[in-house]
């Protein structure tokens with residue numbers, strides 16, 4: 001199943017969004033145009049649906065509704081999210097919509113203005129309903145987060161719950177002692193990545209590490225025999241042989257791997273782990289440009305097996321120069337004083353003409369985002 005369409009109203013720096021989504025989505029735009037904010041919509045749905053989550057907590061985690069609501073919003077106080085989900089294999093389709101407002105008085109809790117679910121075009125939930133009218137407090141919770149109330153659409157609650165986000169920070173893995181404290185829920189930066197690997201069943205773990213090693217061969221050809229291990233104190237590690245001029249190549253642990261190697265291992269592992277959408281931030285970081293250019297093809301190959309949807313934010317010319325990327329797979333963010341506008345690259349006539357003429361997305365669409373970045377850097381005015 002994939003998220004095939006997204007609509008937003010007053011979410012962060014977006015006043016209004018209505019956009020179709022492909023199985024592979026590249027999000028491009030200048031710095032601070034809202035690429036991470038766009039991915040955050042899907043993390044928000046996950047935060048609502050996950051066990052121990054819920055609407056109130058998902059909003060509190062983002063600093064309250066006033067932080068979420070678009071600063072450029074006009075009169076309308078509500079924040080709205082709508083997603084269409086579709087499964088090409090089974091033909092299933094769903095629509096989930098919520099509108100969120102704040103209680104005008106009292107504790108000023110966030111509450112639902114509405115919550116609606118459609119399955120195959122037929123409405124299966126429409127709130128507020130009679131129960132909500134009797135007890136207003138009910139509107140502080142979605143039915144997505146309530147097992148008793150979501151039997152008719154449990155499938156989409158599970159789907160949202162399995163959305164994954166990864167922005168692996170190699171330093172967190174390599175020097176955990178430098179980053180004390182409880183860490184973050186859902187481990188978005190990969191601090192507990194090694195524990196996740198160790199907790200996976202042995203058969204799956206072995207087969208994934210083997211596939212990762214072979215995918216890594218192009219990027220880091222000297223790295224061989226990638227395995228997991230535990231030290232004397234029971235702490236998990238990754239280990240590999242790193243061949244060099246000495247005949248007896250030494251085993252190395254993750255603290256000796258390069259940033260790029262660690263990021264690639266994290267990236268490949270998460271691509272193999274799960275079926276719901278995977279949200280990746282700037283996968284090009286720390287990687288050689290020759291490798292970056294190969295990532296879109298790699299995503300495509302892995303998707304052929306799992307049909308897993310991938311969202312990728314990127315600034316990388318090399319990544320977007322892959323000719324196989326279509327204009328409908330690329331989302332262009334254009335900041336404006338009234339909030340950021342969101343369109344597919346294919347919806348710009350000039351971009352479409354250039355793509356039809358054989359240019360890549362990097363040549364046809366990336367310049368749009370670069371020109372406004374350069375304007376930001378112009379300090380002379």
Ligand SMILES: Nc1ncnc2c1ncn2[C@@H]1O[C@H](COP(=O)(O)OP(=O)(O)O)[C@@H](O)[C@H]1O
Nearest residue numbers: 012013032033034035036037067068069070071
């Ligand atoms: N509620 C809001 N209304 C308007 N702008 C917001 C809101 N919340 C965050 N922003 C703005 O969004 C920008 C950051 O967006 P971000 O997604 O991190 O950009 P990117 O990932 O493209 O670099 C910042 O300029 C911030 O001020």
Ligand SMILES: [Mg+2]
Nearest residue numbers: 035036037313
């Ligand atoms: Mg960002």
